[in-house]
Amino acid sequence: MYAKYKSVSLIVRIIIGLAVGSLLAWLVPSWTAIGILGQLFVGALKGIAPVMVFFLIMSAVSGYKSGATNHFGTVIILYLSATLLSAFAAVGASYLFPVHLVLPKAAHVAAAAAPKSLGKVLSDLLTNAVGNPLAAIVNANYLSILFWALMIGFALRLTSKQTRSVIKEISGAITGVAQTVIQFAPFGIAGLIYTTISETGFAGVARYGQLVLLLVGTMTFVYLVVYPLMVFGLTHQNPYPLTLWTLKRSGIPAFFTRSSAVNIPINLQACEDLGLNKSSYSVSIPLGGSANSGGAAITVSVMTLAACTTLGIHVSFPLAFLLCLLTALAATGASGIAGGSLLIIPMAASLFGINNDIAMQVVGIGFIIGVIQDSVETAVNSASDLLFTATAEYADARKNGHPVDMKAAVRAAEHQPEPDDALRDAAPQEN
Template identity: 50%
Template structure:
């Protein structure tokens, strides 16, 4: 028995992380169907995994970005600017897709009165103000509250300052970065077990009964996200690389999208994306900045959610939408998506802002937000999978595209 155990562990180590996650997923579904009461008790396992990811993500981003900038050699190429262009293009394109699909397949909502105590922004100016305040947030507060915009700002500032320090200081910072990365890898090793707990407890507790009344709305939402993931994003990547984009697209969806689907947090999936970027052989100085930045501003899934739910409310109320207003909605949805927090349900709080374009009062808009939380089991999971996998996809596309232009 003692000899068999190490052999079993050795075999498990040889199985890819994605395969282990699929096994955990199947086991979680089976447990929820066969023993619901037992499955409910696995909630702690899932919470421990997600909490561990969320705990390590802020300090990882801070240390990794700071070390990357501090140890950056003068004259060394990075590709942040083309990645930013791809992030913004992808988010706006997703909003346009959502407008077109929502117009072709309009959704109706049953808007009833709900007392939902949620604080939502009152206008686009408030979103921009919030972003600026996040940049100048206290560094300790930013780390404690996972304010990634503030963390990035302080990491960049400290990294630039430490570039002028001695070699020993920069070496210590590099060693600290390697140490935090090692801890992240250890946390990621527990992904299959964490996803097993998340799936089992979610299915046993909630199930999908609450989703039956919103099948059409979910079909529009998920259809838009699938179209962006499998058609729009590959087109953008092909435009950048001029070669078959699907091997890279499938890799990002499989390696990043699956874990993001279950953690439902772009911020929590940052360590997974950093690890994938390393395995893809991307430039560390680039992806150590672009991945956490993408978790904040690359929000194609959020743009789709904001647009689809807003237009569902518009159609339900019989409000006419002309082309200029639809274009304006796409722009606003893209900007709002950049301001969505990297936590579960973050995009839903920005729906009232988009609804205000059509004169929809906040009382009705908050009912739409409530609908979003009802379907969040699937909507938010798919949204996060699209957002997070696209972070790696566009980072890889930009890095590989620049390498093609300037081969070593």
């Protein structure tokens, strides 16, 4: 039965969960027991998220290999710059178009006072970061989790390959548990939407539409304006033939799979069709599945600032800048699974003194709108992996006096197999 349940697309299951929860809230608003499903789902996320973030970051740092050649250095700079610029764009959009969330328990659970100055913020950050790592995991102190995961990850680089392999396997196992929890998201979402509608009415749910528009609008602006400017700055060529082709070739399938990891074979085939250097893209594309997370940075920043707006927390420019840095760093460790970026929100929210209970309510809202938000986010993340891998090679070629005509390269790639064919051909090799 579980296999049949998983065989149905997660998007379809979430839509069904939304419909069922809404219908029950309309027909039987007094059956509060239905809301327990939402509480169980959020509780499971609260339990697994700190452990998953700790091992993901620790494993990524311990497995990093220095001395990469070819275009890898340029790719890394592009990945990190794009993620940071995406966070800045999200903060700017949140200032221009503030959104209030519907948090059923917000009136009963007060957020901690927001820090008044940048000095106080830095002081709190340093104090919280060096807390006991075990206590940090138990209490979901994400700042401390991030600090100790980095420290232990760097230390593990000096250990044997077998030790690092064990850490990687543990990280994979914990990620698998998180995937299992997310598989039951439709039941949790049914409970969450039931509680929201029964307590705030359908008018409250309508506010989710504003949040979706802000998220999708920001991601669209970043991919069609910010990223092309980065490409033009490095290649001095019209960036839109390549930008639009990567969106079609990689973004569309990623929109439906909602997983950057699942989309890796498609991106690898697309790189081959463009005639890129295999020794470069065979490393940069898999790495981009987690390290290049501009869409995730937008989601985390927008939803964190929406929570601040809802709770009446003033966010000064220095605090917003700090949020961008923290979000960009954390987003690079986002899991390549559907909804993985949402589990980073509590860490960003803790910067403003928002307690974990309210932060996990925001995560719950993220899963409710995830049918659209996470699909667009994944499309941005995956398509930009392909975009920046190609840009890095073309930029280095131009620097070495051998410029490549990007438009001609895209025209040549258009005659190659379609993404579905590439994915089908790659699947037997993986199995």
